[in-house]
Amino acid sequence: MEEFDKNKKDFSLGFENTEITNGDKTSELEKITNTILKYAREGIFFLNEDLNMHSHYSHALEEILGIHYLTGKNFINLLENRIPSQIIENTKEYLELMFRQDLDEDVINELNPLVETEFFYEDEWGIWTSSKYLSFNFKRVATHNKKNHLLVTIHDVTEKILLTKKVQQIEEHTQKQMEWLVNILHVEPEMLKEFFIGVEHELLNMEEILKNAKDTKNHRELIENIYRSLFIIKGNASLLDLRFFTDKTNQFINKVLKLKSKSDLSGTDFVPIVVSLGDMREILKEVQTIFKRISHFHNHFRVKRAYESELLVHSLKTLITSLSKQLGKGIRFDYRDFDALAIPYAYRQMVRDILFLLVRNAILYGVEDPEQRKSANKNPSALIKISSIINNGFLGLVLKHDGRIDRIERMIQKLVTYQPHEKLPESSLEGMQVTQLLFTPNVQIDDEREIVASYSMDMELLKKKLKEKGGRLKITFTSEECCEFKVLLPLKKN
Amino acid sequence: MNETDLHFFIDSTVNYFEEITGERAVTGIPYLKGKEPVVLDYSGIIGISGKRKGCIYITTTKEMLKSLASIILDDNEATLETVKDLTGEIANTISGNVREAYGSSFMISVPVVVEGRAKDIRLPEQVQAFVIPITWQENKSFLVVCLE
Numbered sequence A: 001m002e003e004f005d006k007n008k009k010d011f012s013l014g015f016e017n018t019e020i021t022n023g024d025k026t027s028e029l030e031k032i033t034n035t036i037l038k039y040a041r042e043g044i045f046f047l048n049e050d051l052n053m054h055s056h057y058s059h060a061l062e063e064i065l066g067i068h069y070l071t072g073k074n075f076i077n078l079l080e081n082r083i084p085s086q087i088i089e090n091t092k093e094y095l096e097l098m099f100r101q102d103l104d105e106d107v108i109n110e111l112n113p114l115v116e117t118e119f120f121y122e123d124e125w126g127i128w129t130s131s132k133y134l135s136f137n138f139k140r141v142a143t144h145n146k147k148n149h150l151l152v153t154i155h156d157v158t159e160k161i162l163l164t165k166k167v168q169q170i171e172e173h174t175q176k177q178m179e180w181l182v183n184i185l186h187v188e189p190e191m192l193k194e195f196f197i198g199v200e201h202e203l204l205n206m207e208e209i210l211k212n213a214k215d216t217k218n219h220r221e222l223i224e225n226i227y228r229s230l231f232i233i234k235g236n237a238s239l240l241d242l243r244f245f246t247d248k249t250n251q252f253i254n255k256v257l258k259l260k261s262k263s264d265l266s267g268t269d270f271v272p273i274v275v276s277l278g279d280m281r282e283i284l285k286e287v288q289t290i291f292k293r294i295s296h297f298h299n300h301f302r303v304k305r306a307y308e309s310e311l312l313v314h315s316l317k318t319l320i321t322s323l324s325k326q327l328g329k330g331i332r333f334d335y336r337d338f339d340a341l342a343i344p345y346a347y348r349q350m351v352r353d354i355l356f357l358l359v360r361n362a363i364l365y366g367v368e369d370p371e372q373r374k375s376a377n378k379n380p381s382a383l384i385k386i387s388s389i390i391n392n393g394f395l396g397l398v399l400k401h402d403g404r405i406d407r408i409e410r411m412i413q414k415l416v417t418y419q420p421h422e423k424l425p426e427s428s429l430e431g432m433q434v435t436q437l438l439f440t441p442n443v444q445i446d447d448e449r450e451i452v453a454s455y456s457m458d459m460e461l462l463k464k465k466l467k468e469k470g471g472r473l474k475i476t477f478t479s480e481e482c483c484e485f486k487v488l489l490p491l492k493k494n
Numbered sequence B: 001m002n003e004t005d006l007h008f009f010i011d012s013t014v015n016y017f018e019e020i021t022g023e024r025a026v027t028g029i030p031y032l033k034g035k036e037p038v039v040l041d042y043s044g045i046i047g048i049s050g051k052r053k054g055c056i057y058i059t060t061t062k063e064m065l066k067s068l069a070s071i072i073l074d075d076n077e078a079t080l081e082t083v084k085d086l087t088g089e090i091a092n093t094i095s096g097n098v099r100e101a102y103g104s105s106f107m108i109s110v111p112v113v114v115e116g117r118a119k120d121i122r123l124p125e126q127v128q129a130f131v132i133p134i135t136w137q138e139n140k141s142f143l144v145v146c147l148e
Helices: A002-006 A023-039 A059-065 A075-079 A085-098 A105-109 A158-185 A189-211 A219-239 A243-261 A267-300 A305-327 A345-366 A370-375 A406-418 A431-438 A446-469 B003-021 B062-072 B080-102
Strands: A043-048 A053-057 A117-122 A128-143 A146-156 A330-337 A381-391 A394-401 A472-479 A482-490 B042-050 B054-060 B106-108 B112-115 B129-136 B139-147
Touching: A023 A053, A023 A059, A043 A059, A043 A128, A059 A146, A075 A085, A085 A105, A085 A128, A105 A128, A117 B042, A128 A158, A128 B042, A158 A243, A158 A267, A189 A219, A189 A267, A189 A305, A189 A345, A219 A243, A219 A267, A219 A305, A219 A345, A243 A267, A267 B003, A267 B129, A305 A330, A305 A345, A345 A381, A345 A394, A345 A446, A345 A482, A370 A381, A446 A472, A446 A482, B003 B062, B003 B080, B003 B129, B003 B139, B042 B080, B054 B080, B062 B080, B062 B129, B062 B139, B080 B106, B080 B112
Parallel strands: A330 A381
Antiparallel strands: A043 A053, A043 A146, A117 A128, A128 A146, A381 A394, A394 A482, A472 A482, B042 B054, B042 B106, B042 B112, B054 B139, B129 B139
């Protein structure tokens, strides 16, 4: 290198009009230069005032730029389609200034727009599929005391930049992820896993609804189905107190409600829905990633199957406690005849969903306020009893509650009044007729609009789930004081 | 990807049909692209890079392109070459609108036309892709937007 510097004035590299004083020395210098160019890991080349590349360039240059045969190529043309046009314009101006000898090189170098530039590579279709971060450095080279060439060195700084970006990204996400982590830590891993499965199922359901919509004219039905899936996600998220998920679902639900209120719907009206769906999928993915990370710790404290089964009862208790507290109702929960361990693994999620739904609906729509119960000569605290039985190849689940049923009757009465075209039987509306009405989605009645809508929606969902598994549901109103839901699931199927 | 972006791409495409043929295209219900291919007879692909990376493509049927050719070029016997050029033309119009809207900090590629029902169009991984069905004169096509 010292030799190279000492002979700087004689430095030729084959440039035109360059003084060659000693042939041997030049030949030796060329050998050294060629060796450097061959083994240098950086892209090295010379640029003339026309911004054309010189024939002497490092072997690494072709690899770095992903372009072969660079001799004589115009540097600016080479940048086209590989970096944004705005940067190319700035580069042109900058290089123009670099060739002006009256300007200070160090000052001009401050303007270098190609410091850590993302350089894009095209695939066989001309589409950018990969990129590298390159740092271009320009240095004036004196030949005949004229600054008419630039020595350009290119360093591949991809690793450094990507690492920096990753750190930045992690910093940006840390706050959010910490919140999520804190939010999921209180939930049992098994329950969280089940929640994820449930969300995944509903997201897939919504994706399928949109994908299969095609030329459907019945946009209302699509919206109802999406609303239903969101309703389930929200319910499960609230139950586990996953606030960020509840909030996100609420935002999504608001968009769906906006759509519901629109009179004339077109495909573009569904843009907010599909974007929100994409967002929810991203969130699920991120939360699952966090969960996977922490599950490593959970694995060390892996629970036994007995405990996992206890969790089902535990989460039902949590639901009862939180909902009854919220509604100011008193509940006694009897689960002595419920054997969670006897439930086959394949049915666990479904049994959980069914019991959650029935318990929630019993508290919401069946159980009266303590004062009302007192005045009806009932125990101020209502009884909700669950039991399970395995018999004749069926798994039976029974939920009984001693709340009133007159609310349901009122619903039926209102239906008769408001929708006479339904041709409802005028006599008894108990038994199957009541069940059928409960299974009619989107029934909406005046002041109880939301209650009835969500109740019927829930029941329709339950019916759908049971149908999938070949199961059935029986509802019995034994008296004014007791309502019994019996679910039968075939054990051999699925 | 936000709602505004998606609306922009949809409007650009739908407007093309209206401006060129005088007949408005109907936008179907958009959905998230899964693993299944969304490819019809001809596809015009535009790559986007720079501040945001991604890809947009429109894929359509030969019948639709022939119908378009008969209106735009008054050519009822459009050759395959003409049909192919038309695909590029649609993609180019979208590309021009994107360039105008997103400015010079983005890199918008020259449209690439792919003929035939390829296995699928390769899209950036880890980026959500949206499929927007578009119907013009009963002919279907899909606009696929995959942008960071």
